[in-house]
Structures are given as C-alpha cells and as structure tokens.
Amino acid sequence: MPSYPKDWIRDLVDRKLPWQLTKQMMSEFKDENRFDHYLAVLQERVPWDDAILLPLGEHLFIVQKEGGERVVKCDCGQEFGDYRENWKLEALVYIRDTREKLDEIYPGHRKCDPEWMELREFYCPGCATQLEVEAVTPGYPLIFDFLPDLEVFYRDWLGREL
Amino acid sequence: MSTRKPLVLGIDAGGTMTDTFIVDESGGFVVGKAATTPADESIGLIEAAQDASDYWDVPFDDTFRELEVTLYSGTTMLNTLLQRRGKRLGLITTRGIEDDVLMGRGVQTWAGYSYSDRIHAVTHVHPQPLLQRRMVFGVTERVDAAGETVIPLYEDEVRDAVEVLVGDEAEAIVIHFLFSFLNQENEKRAEQIVLEELERHGLRDSVPVYVGSELRPVIRENSRLNAALIEAYAAGWVRGQLQNIESAIQTRGFRYPLQTVLAYGGLCNIRHPRLHETFISGPVGGVMGARYVSQLTGMKNIIVTDLGGTSFDIASITDGYVPVEPEPTLARFKLNLPTIAMESIGNGCGSLVKVDPVTRKFQIGPESAGSDPGPVCFGRGGEQVTVTDCNLVLGYLNPDYFLGGKVRLDVEGAERAVREQLTDVIGIDLHEGAEAVLRLMEREAQAAIRSLASTRGLDTSDYYLFGYGGAGPMHLAGYSAGMDFSGVITFPFAAAFSAFGCTTADYQHRYARTVALAIPNDASDAAKADVCAAINSSWAEMEIQAKEELLREVEGEVRFTPLAMIRYGGQLSDLEHVSRFSRLEGPRDLEGLIDDWEDLYARINSRVAKYEKAGYQIFELGMLVTVEKVKPRQVPHELGSPEPAADARKSSRRMYYRGEWVDASTWEMDLIQPGNRIPGPAIIEHPATTLIVPPQQSVESDEWGFLWLK
Incomplete structure (x- = not known):
C-alpha cells in the first residue's frame, strides 16, 4: 500500500501537484494515510481551532466543538448548526427563476426554461462565498446533500473510534 | 587467437537492457548484454558489444574495425518525445483548423494506458502538444477533397506569420494544409514564401522548414499533422544522439555510417529524411x-x-x-x-508485484523496476518485488550465473522482500506465493x-x-x-x-501516395485501363523518389516491391497487398492483382468474408524499395546423438515446481548440439537467459540449433 508525503497532499488540494504524480496516485492503490494527511492539510489553513471531522464541500466542514456538539462550519468561521440538519436552511439563498436572472450567467440560448428548472444558489452569511448550487424543478424541496454516519465511517473505514 | 571475422553488429537498446548480437561470415553469432544507460546510450551499447566480443576472444579493438554493418534500434527516439526535449516549433496551417494540435484525437487521451486506467475516465488527458497554441498560425487558402484549389493562398498572411514566428524564436517551421496530399500547390508556394522570409532574416540555414505533403502524403489529417510535427520536433535531436553513437563506434574503428530500423521492418541510414519512421523500432x-x-x-x-x-x-x-x-x-x-x-x-520480468489491499490478490505491473534500480535481487537499491525476484526464490535463476556471473543475485534479499511485501501480507507460504506470482x-x-x-x-x-x-x-x-x-x-x-x-533485415524505404480509384464489379475494360494507368504512374513516381533517396544512403542493386492497399467498395479500412506485377500492362493484370488480393483477404478474414459484388476501391498505393545487405548465413547441421556431450552438463539444482521441490539437471545452453535431447526437469543456462524444462517435458535441438520444447 503506497504512502505519500503530506506535501504531496497539500499540493493536490492546491491543484499544484504535477499531472504525472497525480496520474500515478490515481492509478495506484489508495494510500493508507491519505485521510489523515488530508484533514491535517485542511486544518492548518482554517483560522479556527475546532477539530475537522469530515469535509463537506470546498468551504464547509463538519467540526467538533469544545462542548462536544458536531456542527457544519464554513472556513470563515460561520456555523450552520448540527450536521444532522440540512445546513442550507441557515444559508442565504438566491433563486434564479426568471429568464432575466438566468441570462446573467447563461446568456442567449444556453439557459434552461425557468418553468421547468430553477437554480438555487446558497451563500455563506459570514463571508458571502457561494457554497452550493442546486438545479431543480420549481417547488422541489431543498436537497439534503449528505448525511454521513460519522461513527461507522471512523470505526469501519479508519479503524478507530470517533 | 580466433579466426572469427565479425560482420554485422545488431544493437537493441531496450528500456532495461541493451542487447548486442554479432554475426560472423559463416552465420556464427554471439550475444552480449549490458544495462541500458539512458543518459548516454553509447556507454551501455559499447559495454554490451564488448560483452559479446569477449565470448569470441576477438580483441575488442578489432571488432569494430572488421564490422561491415552496425545497426541500432532503441528507445532514444521515443524518450525524446516523452521528455519533450525537441525543437521550438511554429506551425502554419489552413485557417480554421489551428486548434487541431490541441484537440487531437479522443483515442490519444488514453493511448498506452493500462486496462484499469482506460476504464477510469478521470485519468484520461490529452497529451501535451508538441508546440504552443500561440505558435500556430492559420492562413487563408483551401484545397477541397477532390484536390481542386477553391481558395488561393493569401500570401501576405504567410509573410505575417513568419514575421511573428521569427520574433518568437521558432526553431523549425511546419507547413500543413488541408488536403495537401491531393494538391501540393498552396503548400509549396507557402514553403517558398517562408524560405524567402527566413532568408531575409538570415535564418534560412538555421530554421528548417517541413512540408506536410512531402513528409507523408497520405490521407487522414490529424495523423498526417502529427507525423510532420514529430519529425520537425524530434528528428534533429535524435539524429544528434545517433550521430553521437556513430562517432563513439567510429572512434573505435568502425568504417561505415550507423544504420537504424524502420517501423515497417528494414534498415535505413540515420540521415534518412523521415527519421520519425524509425521511432517505433523496438519490437x-x-x-x-x-x-x-x-x-x-x-x-x-x-x-x-x-x-x-x-x-x-x-x-x-x-x-x-x-x-x-x-x-x-x-x-x-x-x-x-x-x-x-x-x-x-x-x-515482464521486471514488472513490480503488489498485493491489492482490497481484493488481497497479487497484481503484476504495469510499472517496471527497469534496469536502475532494478529488481530487489540486483542489490542496487530496488525495494519493490519483481517477477525476477520470485524466479530467484524458486531456484529457476542461478544467482551466480546472471549475465554470465556479472551480476550476483541476492537470494536472501529477494526472499525477505517477497515475504514482507507479498506472502506474509496474505498469510501463505513463501514458495507457494512466489510460484503463484509466476503462474499469474x-x-x-x-x-x-x-x-x-x-x-x-x-x-x-x-x-x-x-x-x-x-x-x-x-x-x-x-x-x-x-x-x-x-x-x-x-x-x-x-x-x-x-x-x-x-x-537479418535489408536496407529499405517505404513510400505511399493517396489516390481515389474505384473498380466496380462490372467495370469495362476501358475503365480498368484507366485505373491501370493511374496506378502505374503513381508507382513510377514513387520509384523515382525512392531510387534517389535510397542510393544517397547505400550502394547496391535496388529492388522495387509495389504495394496496393485495396478494400471492397464501402469498406472503412483496407488491406495492404504486395503486387506481383511491377506494372499493370492491361485489364488482365488488374484482375490478377485483385484476385491475389482477394486470396489474401480470404486467408486473413476467412473465405466467406469475400464480397465481390461490392466492387473494389483503392485509396492508397505504396512502394517498398530494398537494397540487400550482408546477412548471417545460417546453415543446417547434421543431427547428432540425442545424448548431449558430457561437458554440456553442469550439475543439478532444486527448483520449486507445482508445489514441490524437484531436482533439475542443469546444462550449458551453448554446448547443446543439434540432435541432443534433454528430459525435464532441467534448467538450461545461458549467460543471458535461462530455459526451464518442467518435469514430463523435454527439449530437443533441431538441425538449426533451435530448441523445441516438447
């Protein structure tokens, strides 16, 4: 089972790892300490101290607070509440459901028909970073992207208790 | 003193080892081997040549002086491309297809990948182009698919392009226009302009110009463009490398130019004007x-x-x-x-062996340990188990006779590595595991x-x-x-x-021309005569070019072999056929050509695949030109007794075969005579290879000295 230096993983996150190494990593078996290296790289670049348990997206993480509660947190520090609830309920939402609004990003014929599909953009109330976009039919409930079973993931995949 | 007179030296520089093969006048031969030295290949190949000549007791200094032909095939060319060590290119092409260098072909995103990478599209990526997109200039001109000029060349655009390319320090310029293989006119005019402009800048001698229709006047735009770009990009550097090798052997007394091997078989001088044809010469x-x-x-x-x-x-x-x-x-x-x-x-035998952490199965390759550091048992710092290590652990390889004893193999190191990396991980016996790797x-x-x-x-x-x-x-x-x-x-x-x-190869060049000829099933004799005339003129044209080019490289009698690539009407690919007619004198000859082709087609695709009703099409004609070269003269020997001579027998060694240790007799391969028969279990050793004869099988040497495993 291969193992790579933490620097490689940092470069991979920063998209600076040369393609040949990236391809070599893809073609090899999964490296044994990847997740820990990955978490360490993520942890060292956020300005807060809560331990990251699992990344949820490019800017979102499930973190363990001092009091023990596990919440969704943006890299700016904004918190979205318990990870078992949909974090989108706490985010700012902008819905593109008219031709004019869609035209801003998909000009001309490239856009969808707003009667069939709308775009919902979710922003962080703390730093206004776009966190996620949904493309759904109008009226469709908010999608709950991912509810991980943290305990089982840690126990069965990483071989340690959370 | 030896009376051997070395005649031909063949060099094959592989990814791992450089092999040499020296033949004397009577067909006697000797084999040498040394590790490939990628930084300067001449070191490895001189060492391999010395290794070979040592077996003959010919003073090494005399070897090169007496040789008539030295030919090289190897990986220099390929490595130049892989490492992107070529020239800074500029490309002038038809306006509208400038992005061809970036788009390439879909198949190029995974060509050469292992099976598992091929099915994982995330690993697919276009090869890095040989030139930057900003060095590509489209000029207005157009030849249509019938070869008619529909837009003349806008000459000022060519001049402007050269101006920018000169400013950007292009080291070679390629001109590639659509359908130029049907009509060269625009391309040739563009070449003239580029040369004039380079002359004006004083760069005429230092910046070579390559014209697509001269390099490879054959249908298929992207492949044709790639061929021209590769030639312009790498040929200069590669020729330099080959000239290094040539001067390395010439300082040792070799009197002739170095030859190399063409992708379609045959030899050519390293000054061949289409050196990219030698880039795929390994196998x-x-x-x-x-x-x-x-x-x-x-x-x-x-x-x-x-x-x-x-x-x-x-x-x-x-x-x-x-x-x-x-x-x-x-x-x-x-x-x-x-x-x-x-x-x-x-x-291969240098392929790395691993245990898949999920399935707990052995996996072999595709990565190889190469020659440096090589397998664990070489003791040169290789840490990952290879197939060779497993062979050693099981007694198949003689640790004291690898490369004739030049490399001493580390049995304990190999055993430890196989244990740690393979068998202990799975929890099976060392030898059982090592044998499983070989069987896999x-x-x-x-x-x-x-x-x-x-x-x-x-x-x-x-x-x-x-x-x-x-x-x-x-x-x-x-x-x-x-x-x-x-x-x-x-x-x-x-x-x-x-x-x-x-x-065993001859000097050879190969030429091809694109044509568009149709022969319906019910074609009249007059129509057939027209086709004959077209074929004859194309063949004649190629013969003139061929004779001129080949005789610049070697002397001797030139032999022409005309080729026709024929397909049934409507088929997408054709089948190459060697014509027995040097010229088609009339409709009967054309029918003869088609009949011969159909025979070949039936042999390859089965008789029921023939489909005369569709008629025939010819899109490409070719010409092979050959000048004979001295060859090893193999002669059959009288078969002797089945009992090998006493000195051929070395001793015996235990080898692990199908779960148990068996006592195998060991023999020296070079001392096995025609007619000898050796029953298994046996190990027949040669400085450069080892033949394993399992129990219940035997090996027999025939009148040519070839070994039959029975």
Missing part, C-alpha cells in the same frame, strides 16, 4: 527475425512472443505475411505510419496470446510458437501450457533475438 526486430527463420525453415505460420523486462509483446506471421498496423500510436500520438502490428501488455504472469501472457489469436482469427494449432526475449525461455513452458501449437520453439540467442532480427 520490430523480433518479428523480422521470426520472418527470416520462417523463410529459412519453411515454418509459414508463427506466433512470436517476446518476454523482456518491461513488457510482453506478441505478433503473428501468417503464410509468411506480417500484418501491418496502418495507424499506430507513438508517445500517445496517432500517426499514419505503417508499422508491424504488435500487441503488448505491461507484464504466465496466465496473463497466455490470455494475451489467446486474445490475439481470436481477434486475428488464427487457429493456434496451425502455428508455431516462438518464445524469446531475456525472460522468454524461462516462462515459455508456462505460458504455452494447455494450448495447442504446431511446435513450441526458442533459440540459444533468445535474449538478443530482436537484435538478431535486425541483422
């Missing part, structure tokens, strides 16, 4: 060798297998005919360069043979199996087991068979 030597053996012995159908350090290569010869791959891949670029058709899997490798090799046989429609029982390459004889019994062949054969010079093959 070609073996096939040429097999074809030579086929002519010698009358074995018409052969499946050739080459097991080396990095890969397992397979090809077939049917009725003396070697199939041609018209559009091979080179360094992940598609080229329309006819090449001997070969299949290859990344499964042999099974994968056999699967590759079966797949080649079924895709080419071959019945293996009509074919002889040739096994060569440094590791071929060791696994020949394993990968041929359970399959039906006319005979299973290896060679005392198996380790340098590719180099041997090169020594």
Whole structure:
C-alpha cells in the first residue's frame, strides 16, 4: 500500500501537484494515510481551532466543538448548526427563476426554461462565498446533500473510534 | 587467437537492457548484454558489444574495425518525445483548423494506458502538444477533397506569420494544409514564401522548414499533422544522439555510417529524411527475425512472443505475411505510419508485484523496476518485488550465473522482500506465493496470446510458437501450457533475438501516395485501363523518389516491391497487398492483382468474408524499395546423438515446481548440439537467459540449433 508525503497532499488540494504524480496516485492503490494527511492539510489553513471531522464541500466542514456538539462550519468561521440538519436552511439563498436572472450567467440560448428548472444558489452569511448550487424543478424541496454516519465511517473505514 | 571475422553488429537498446548480437561470415553469432544507460546510450551499447566480443576472444579493438554493418534500434527516439526535449516549433496551417494540435484525437487521451486506467475516465488527458497554441498560425487558402484549389493562398498572411514566428524564436517551421496530399500547390508556394522570409532574416540555414505533403502524403489529417510535427520536433535531436553513437563506434574503428530500423521492418541510414519512421523500432526486430527463420525453415505460420523486462509483446506471421498496423500510436500520438502490428501488455520480468489491499490478490505491473534500480535481487537499491525476484526464490535463476556471473543475485534479499511485501501480507507460504506470482504472469501472457489469436482469427494449432526475449525461455513452458501449437520453439540467442532480427533485415524505404480509384464489379475494360494507368504512374513516381533517396544512403542493386492497399467498395479500412506485377500492362493484370488480393483477404478474414459484388476501391498505393545487405548465413547441421556431450552438463539444482521441490539437471545452453535431447526437469543456462524444462517435458535441438520444447 503506497504512502505519500503530506506535501504531496497539500499540493493536490492546491491543484499544484504535477499531472504525472497525480496520474500515478490515481492509478495506484489508495494510500493508507491519505485521510489523515488530508484533514491535517485542511486544518492548518482554517483560522479556527475546532477539530475537522469530515469535509463537506470546498468551504464547509463538519467540526467538533469544545462542548462536544458536531456542527457544519464554513472556513470563515460561520456555523450552520448540527450536521444532522440540512445546513442550507441557515444559508442565504438566491433563486434564479426568471429568464432575466438566468441570462446573467447563461446568456442567449444556453439557459434552461425557468418553468421547468430553477437554480438555487446558497451563500455563506459570514463571508458571502457561494457554497452550493442546486438545479431543480420549481417547488422541489431543498436537497439534503449528505448525511454521513460519522461513527461507522471512523470505526469501519479508519479503524478507530470517533 | 580466433579466426572469427565479425560482420554485422545488431544493437537493441531496450528500456532495461541493451542487447548486442554479432554475426560472423559463416552465420556464427554471439550475444552480449549490458544495462541500458539512458543518459548516454553509447556507454551501455559499447559495454554490451564488448560483452559479446569477449565470448569470441576477438580483441575488442578489432571488432569494430572488421564490422561491415552496425545497426541500432532503441528507445532514444521515443524518450525524446516523452521528455519533450525537441525543437521550438511554429506551425502554419489552413485557417480554421489551428486548434487541431490541441484537440487531437479522443483515442490519444488514453493511448498506452493500462486496462484499469482506460476504464477510469478521470485519468484520461490529452497529451501535451508538441508546440504552443500561440505558435500556430492559420492562413487563408483551401484545397477541397477532390484536390481542386477553391481558395488561393493569401500570401501576405504567410509573410505575417513568419514575421511573428521569427520574433518568437521558432526553431523549425511546419507547413500543413488541408488536403495537401491531393494538391501540393498552396503548400509549396507557402514553403517558398517562408524560405524567402527566413532568408531575409538570415535564418534560412538555421530554421528548417517541413512540408506536410512531402513528409507523408497520405490521407487522414490529424495523423498526417502529427507525423510532420514529430519529425520537425524530434528528428534533429535524435539524429544528434545517433550521430553521437556513430562517432563513439567510429572512434573505435568502425568504417561505415550507423544504420537504424524502420517501423515497417528494414534498415535505413540515420540521415534518412523521415527519421520519425524509425521511432517505433523496438519490437520490430523480433518479428523480422521470426520472418527470416520462417523463410529459412519453411515454418509459414508463427506466433512470436517476446518476454523482456518491461513488457510482453506478441505478433503473428501468417503464410509468411506480417500484418501491418496502418495507424499506430507513438508517445500517445496517432500517426499514419505503417508499422508491424504488435500487441503488448505491461507484464515482464521486471514488472513490480503488489498485493491489492482490497481484493488481497497479487497484481503484476504495469510499472517496471527497469534496469536502475532494478529488481530487489540486483542489490542496487530496488525495494519493490519483481517477477525476477520470485524466479530467484524458486531456484529457476542461478544467482551466480546472471549475465554470465556479472551480476550476483541476492537470494536472501529477494526472499525477505517477497515475504514482507507479498506472502506474509496474505498469510501463505513463501514458495507457494512466489510460484503463484509466476503462474499469474504466465496466465496473463497466455490470455494475451489467446486474445490475439481470436481477434486475428488464427487457429493456434496451425502455428508455431516462438518464445524469446531475456525472460522468454524461462516462462515459455508456462505460458504455452494447455494450448495447442504446431511446435513450441526458442533459440540459444533468445535474449538478443530482436537484435538478431535486425541483422537479418535489408536496407529499405517505404513510400505511399493517396489516390481515389474505384473498380466496380462490372467495370469495362476501358475503365480498368484507366485505373491501370493511374496506378502505374503513381508507382513510377514513387520509384523515382525512392531510387534517389535510397542510393544517397547505400550502394547496391535496388529492388522495387509495389504495394496496393485495396478494400471492397464501402469498406472503412483496407488491406495492404504486395503486387506481383511491377506494372499493370492491361485489364488482365488488374484482375490478377485483385484476385491475389482477394486470396489474401480470404486467408486473413476467412473465405466467406469475400464480397465481390461490392466492387473494389483503392485509396492508397505504396512502394517498398530494398537494397540487400550482408546477412548471417545460417546453415543446417547434421543431427547428432540425442545424448548431449558430457561437458554440456553442469550439475543439478532444486527448483520449486507445482508445489514441490524437484531436482533439475542443469546444462550449458551453448554446448547443446543439434540432435541432443534433454528430459525435464532441467534448467538450461545461458549467460543471458535461462530455459526451464518442467518435469514430463523435454527439449530437443533441431538441425538449426533451435530448441523445441516438447
């Protein structure tokens, strides 16, 4: 089972790892300490101290607070509440459901028909970073992207208790 | 003192080892081997040549002085491309297709990948283009698909492009226009302008100009463009490397120019104007060798297998005919360069062996340990287990006789590595595990043979199996087991068979022209006469060019072999056919040509595949020109007694076979005489290879000295 230096993983996150190494990593078996290296790289670049348990997206993480509660947190520090609830309920939402609004990003014929599909953009109330976009039919409930079973993931995949 | 007079030196510089093969006037030969030295290949090849000449007791200084021909095939060319060490290119092309260099072909995103990478699209990526997009200039001009000029060349645009390219310090300029293989007019005019402009800048001699229609005037735009770009990009550097090698051997007394090997078989001077034709030369030597053996012995159908350090290569010869791959891949670029058709899997004796952490199965390759650091047992710092290490652990390899004892193999190191990395991980016995690795490798090799046989429609029982390459004889019994062949054969010079093959080749060039000829099933004699005239004029044109180019490189009598690539009407690909007519004198000759082609077509695709009703089309004509070269003269020997001479017997050694240790007799391969028969279990050793004869099997030497595994 291969193992790579933490620097490689940092470069991979920063998209600076040369393609040949990236391809070599893809073609090899999964490296044994990847997740820990990955978490360490993520942890060292956020300005807060809560331990990251699992990344949820490019800017979102499930973190363990001092009091023990596990919440969704943006890299700016904004918190979205318990990870078992949909974090989108706490985010700012902008819905593109008219031709004019869609035209801003998909000009001309490239856009969808707003009667069939709308775009919902979710922003962080703390730093206004776009966190996620949904493309759904109008009226469709908010999608709950991912509810991980943290305990089982840690126990069965990483071989340690959370 | 020896009376040997070395005649031809063949050099095959592989990814791992450099092999040399020296032949004397009477067909006697000797094999040398040394590790490839990628930084300066001349070091490794001189060492390998010395290794060979040592066996003959010829003073090394005399060897090169007496040689008539030295020919090189190897990986320099390929490495130049892979490492992007070529020239800074500029491209002038038809307006509108400037992005062709970026778009390439879909197949290029995964060409050369392992099976598992091929099915994982996330790994697919276009090869890095050989030039920057900003160095590509589109100029207004257009020739249509019929060869008519529909837009004349806008000359000022060519001048502007050269101005910018000169400013950007282009080191070579390629001109490639759409359909220029049908009508050169615009391209030639553009060349004239580019040369004028370069002259004005004083760069005429330092910036070479390449014209697409002169390099490869054959249909298929992207492949044609790739061929021109590769020639412009790499040929200069490669020729420099080859000239280094040439001067290295010339300072040792060699009197002639160095030769190299073309992708379609045949030799050429390293000053050949289309040097990219030599870039795929590695496995070609073996096939040429097999074809030579086929002519010698009358074995018409052969499946050739080459097991080396990095890969397992397979090809077939049917009725003396070697199939041609018209559009091979080179360094992940598609080229329309006819090449001997070969299949290859990344499964050799230097291949790394690992345990899949999920399935807990062994996995072999595709990565190889190469020659540096090499397998664990070489003791040069290699840490990952290879197939060779498993061979050593099981007693198949003699640790004191690898490369004739030049490399002492570390048995304990190999055992420790196999234990730690493989058998302890799974929890099985060391020897059981090591044998499982070998059986797995042999099974994968056999699967590759079966797949080649079924895709080419071959019945293996009509074919002889040739096994060569440094590791071929060791696994020949394993990968041929359970399959039906006319005979299973290896060679005392198996380790340098590719180099041997090169020594059997003639000087050869190959030319091709695109035409558009249709011969309906009910064509009138008048229509047929027109087709004959078109074919004749195309052949004549190629003969003139060929004679001029080849005679610039070598002296001798030129032999022409006209080719016609024929297909049934509506088919998408054609089948190359060697014409027995040098010119078509009339409709009857054309019918003869078609009949011959149809015979070949039926042999390859079965008789029921013939479809005369569709008529015939010819889109390409070709010409092979050959000048004969001195060759090793193999002569059959009288068969002696089945009992080998006493001095051939070395001693015996324990080897692990099918779960138990057996006592195998050991023999010196070079002392086995024609007629000798050795029953298994036996290990027949050669400085450069080892033949394993399992229990219940035997090996016999025939009148040519070839070894038959029975």
